[in-house]
Amino acid sequence: MENKMERIRLKSLQDLVVTPQEAASWIQDGMTLGLSGFTRAGDAKAVPHALVDRTRNIDGFKVNVFTGASLGFETDEKLAEAGIVNKRLPFQVDRTMRGKINEGDLLFVDQHLSHTAEVVRQGVLPKIDFAIVEALAITEDGMIIPTTSVGNSSIFVEHAKNVIVEINTAQPDFEGMHDIYDIGMYGERVPVQMTKPSDRLGTVGIPVDPAKIKGIVFNHHLDSPSPNEGPDAETETMAANLLDFLRNEVREGRLTNELAPLQAGIGSQANAVLYGLLDSEFENLEVYSEVLQDAMFDLIDAGKVNFASCASITISEEKMKTVFENPEPYKDKIVLRPQEISNLPEVIRRMGLIAINTALEFDIYGNVNSTHVTGTKMMNGIGGSGDFARNSRIAIFVTKSVAKGGDISSVVPFVSHVDHTEHDVDVLVTEHGYADLRGLAPRERAPKIIQNCAHPMYREQLMEYFNEACERGGQTPHILEKAFSWHTRLNETGTMLEPELVR
């Protein structure tokens, strides 16, 4: 069996090995933690749990928890249950934590994923007391080799007062697949010299001042797998509609069959939509995304995708068996980067990405809500969707046209929360079709969105709203006193359908 200590190749650090419990004992009330972890991958697993065990009964004990994105391993659940989180940012997906956020028990700052590094660097947020990052190894020259995600780990390590490294001996051998680069402080920045997803900018590990490493713990747990959600009939139709749009772009001479570097957001819908590319004519694809889900590996295996850049790899238990056990075939096809780089406007706009993200709801003018159920309750967070949508060549949002068995229309008169404004949304896709909004004025958008994307049972109701609003005039016609009536009707009657339409 492997000697764990060999993972600490900088020998002078081998004395720093402690138990997770000891490391957790250093964390004091009021401190700020910067944890590794992005969409449940590569998250620090040992120390946060030890911290919860130690402090759950200490009255009033609170820490700030900053991460890359969501954590796995029930860490957010445990943190939330223990009630020890003061402020959490920039993203989470946990049901229990979501509940606490929405009850107002926990402060959640919903940030563009590329922005967290900026505020950490500027010193706008409280200084990070402990960066706690999962690693495969620490190299001879003192670099921390991340595991299945990079996320914000490199910026946390650079700006934290102290660093705790969790060496995870269960994670796959991804060494060499990371590319760590820091754009640096304002005033000293130079152009990011990247023109294609496979370009490398930095080092294979996170440079760290060894004096900042306060402890090293060992851990042997795989990432929490993502549910293996393949396409269903509706997402298959959504995929087909998206491909129709792309084919039209090829016909118009704006794209070729190699498309443009692709980004696909988190969630079951975006993943399912990617499966549609498998049996298509599109080929030699490149990907510049945040998270690689199952579908991406099938596309790589099928020879459809030549190269994929990401900030994390989040796959199902089944996929882990093939990819994690034999990562070799992927080593020259995938690179993992800090999320500031995977989501950098500069690079996204330069490369001209096709960005595919999921909406909770959109309105008849093309504004998108990705975060707040009925305008108030946080689902997950905006994640990277804004980084990509605003700066991409084509910003596509997908969603099923209805939710909760039809009681909720995903197409509404006025979105109850705006994450992406009409200025940033190019194409909307549901299982009923797509609406290409580019170059259209609001009054042109509405009928197209309603006819092409809304569920037939809601179309008439939507057109009625639009027609009545047009009588009042305006660039973006609305009846303000009815704008949210669909959401309030849902609260009151259990459906957005107007009473006379409910059978």
Added chain:
Amino acid sequence: MENKMERIRLKSLQDLVVTPQEAASWIQDGMTLGLSGFTRAGDAKAVPHALVDRTRNIDGFKVNVFTGASLGFETDEKLAEAGIVNKRLPFQVDRTMRGKINEGDLLFVDQHLSHTAEVVRQGVLPKIDFAIVEALAITEDGMIIPTTSVGNSSIFVEHAKNVIVEINTAQPDFEGMHDIYDIGMYGERVPVQMTKPSDRLGTVGIPVDPAKIKGIVFNHHLDSPSPNEGPDAETETMAANLLDFLRNEVREGRLTNELAPLQAGIGSQANAVLYGLLDSEFENLEVYSEVLQDAMFDLIDAGKVNFASCASITISEEKMKTVFENPEPYKDKIVLRPQEISNLPEVIRRMGLIAINTALEFDIYGNVNSTHVTGTKMMNGIGGSGDFARNSRIAIFVTKSVAKGGDISSVVPFVSHVDHTEHDVDVLVTEHGYADLRGLAPRERAPKIIQNCAHPMYREQLMEYFNEACERGGQTPHILEKAFSWHTRLNETGTMLEPELVR
């Protein structure tokens, strides 16, 4: 007197001189025009007016009018009155045109100013039949030298089928002050090699294939001056509040007295706020903005601003007298660029701008409406405010706390239109104070915005809404059925004040 023909230094083009009327006769129904002009500066003045004269009585005659931003010289007014515009983009400020837009007589596409070039290049919009651009001269090697703005002129010239040049002999001698650069097609782009506002990237004129020039007309009219709106008592207090915020950043070690490259939006308020810098301790300032207004020239004259980059210069009649008549002192202190470059996310984020733009209204969670009065009626357009706010180091929005003598509160429960989401708004400033929202969760933002920024007469009413909303819960508490009640009350009673508060 100067021989006008000497302005056409490429002699072979001298035969192309025609009257504005003749040039206008080439423009057919259904065509798309790309006009120079940005915030009333450097706009094509002769041919558009001749076109209006020719076509105002032709039934059904319509053209699409694309520009840099707003036009001066009453051109938008005349175009709108004549009813010959099908689609207008990306920005306008004219009262008559605004009326037609809001009546639905004219399609207006409200675009981020850095995005127009992208959609022109991609061929998403109808192909431009005629680019009509104002120029100082055409050089020996066939470059068009722009006048007081660059705007979208270079991209229009490059992608138009035909070009008409309006040589304006009244405009100031700005030759050499322009820097024309095209980021090129997707797939071939390289990093934009700019790290400070004074960096030069391209040529002093717009390269053009001489064969595309179909006609040249002469013109001798100055730009429409901007109203000389100095600060009033309220904008002076707003400026003082903004300086307080900046001073605090210096105290916290996040900025020095040299600040960071500044951007300031259009409008009387942003201009007035800049005057506050004149008597401050801040110095050696650099500016990377869209439009330079009067205040900027005072700052340059006072030695406060060392260098300013822009896409246009829009000043009052009085300022024109000094600046236009003797531009020499400004030639090494100012550069005019295409708006795609002045507003490029890549450069804005790299340089870490402090961006100051104006809001019409903002809500208790920090969402900003810059465009739609009461959610429906277009004022001007989003302009570059989104390009800057999303990508800057500090995104500041200023507005007076009330409008229309107090009947309208600029701080509302829920903005009636969202141009800038809470994710993109860092600091709000009114005459009552500033609210620094960075790193705050929505529930922390609301009390701060209400206490620091709202007008005292609206504070109680706002806190009542917030408290009632909190009882319902949520990350962003709201009472959806009351969210727009302030706007509907205004429509019904003429004031946003609750009846019991109206005396």
